[in-house]
Amino acid sequence: MSTEKKKALFICLGNICRSPIAEGVFQKTVNDMGLGNEWEIDSAAIGGWHVGNPPDWRALDTMKKHGVPYNNCARQIVSEDFNHYDFIFGMDETNMKDLNKRAPRGSKAKLLLFGDFDPQGDRIIRDPYYDSDSAGFEKCYQQSVRCSKGFLERLAAGELNN
Ligand code: 4NP
Numbered sequence: 001m002s003t004e005k006k007k008a009l010f011i012c013l014g015n016i017c018r019s020p021i022a023e024g025v026f027q028k029t030v031n032d033m034g035l036g037n038e039w040e041i042d043s044a045a046i047g048g049w050h051v052g053n054p055p056d057w058r059a060l061d062t063m064k065k066h067g068v069p070y071n072n073c074a075r076q077i078v079s080e081d082f083n084h085y086d087f088i089f090g091m092d093e094t095n096m097k098d099l100n101k102r103a104p105r106g107s108k109a110k111l112l113l114f115g116d117f118d119p120q121g122d123r124i125i126r127d128p129y130y131d132s133d134s135a136g137f138e139k140c141y142q143q144s145v146r147c148s149k150g151f152l153e154r155l156a157a158g159e160l161n162n
Contacts, residue, residue, distance in 0.1 A: 005037075005038060005039055005040045006038060006039050006040070006086055006087075006155075007039070007040040007041075007084060007085040007086045007087070008026060008039065008040075008041050008042075008085060008086065008087045008088075008089065009041075009042050009043065009044060009077075009081055009084075009085040009087070009088045009089070009109070010022040010023045010026065010041075010042075010043040010044075010089050010091075010114070011043065011044055011045070011046060011077060011088060011089060011090050011091070011095055011099060012043075012045065012046070012090070012091045012092075012095060012125075012127070013045065013046050013047055013094070013095065013127060013129075014045050014046075014047060014049060014050045014074065014129065015043055015044055015045030015050060015051075015074035015075065015076075016045075016050045016053060016054075016055045016056045016059065016074050016129070017055065017056050017058075017059050017127065017128055017129050017137065017140070018059075018091045018125050018127065018128070018140050019043035019044070019045070019091065020043055020055040020059050020063075020070060020072065020074075021055075021059050021062065021063060021068075021137065021140050021141055021144050022043065022089065022091070022114060022125070022140075022144045022147070022148075023041055023042065023043035023070075023072070024063050024068040024069065024070040025063075025066075025068055025141065025144035025145055025148055026039075026041055026144070026148045026151075027039075027041045027068075028067075028068050028069070029145070029148040029149060029152065030148075030152070033152070042072070042085075043072065044074075044075050044076060044077040044078075044081065045074055045075065045076050045077065046076075046077065046095060046098045046099075047076070048076045050074040051074050051075055051076055052073055052074065052075075053073060053074050054073050054074075055070065055074075056129065056137075058128070058134045058137045059137055059140075061134065061137070062134060062137040062138055062140075062141050063141070066141055068141075077099075077102065079102065079104050081109070082102070082103045082104055082107035082108070082109045083104070083107045083108050083109070084108075084109075085108075085109045086108065086109060086110065087109065087110050087112060087151075087160075088109045088110070088111050088112070089112050089113070089114040090111065090112070090113055090114065091113075091114055091115070091124075091125040091127075092113075092124050092125060092126070092127065093113070093124070096111065096113055099111045110160070112151075114143075114144070114147045114151075115143065115147060117146075117147040117148075117150035117151040117154060118143060118146045118147050118150055119146060119150050120146060122143055122146075125140055125143050125144075126139075126140075128140060
């Protein structure tokens with residue numbers, strides 16, 4: 001078995017709503033599969049507004065409700081991330097545009113829309129930050145569960161090798 005960890009980074013605009021949920025759910029998914037020590041996982045923001053802050057209370061509430069541990073605080077993506085991580089996941093098309101714009105030429109990371117791994121085909125993880133309730137956070141959780149499994153299945157099937 002390779003000793004090098006696979007590395008995944010989850011990105012959204014602020015790193016306080018969607019990408020922390022995606023990160024926490026992906027970490028729990030690999031942990032539950034007994035693969036936790038094979039992965040290095042983090043999340044980060046496109047923008048710098050919330051750097052150092054914990055996730056939005058609705059994101060924390062949603063994760064707590066589903067038994068997903070989470071202790072990280074927001075950080076902004078840096079250019080080194082594009083050569084450190086194997087997979088960088090965006091939550092929506094705007095994230096993907098921003099990631100493609102920021103990626104240094106020839107960098108290692110595959111830039112992937114997380115929703116492309118949803119077997120139900122719900123491709124966009126909508127930003128719930130300005131919502132007046134928690135429903136969008138629950139939906140983000142459910143999408144993250146499906147996308148994490150879907151991605152890991154496709155990876156195991158060798159469909160993401162170059
Ligand atoms: P996120 O949600 O990208 O899912 O973390 C947002 C959080 C904060 C802001 C926008 C989106 N904001 O503009 O501060």
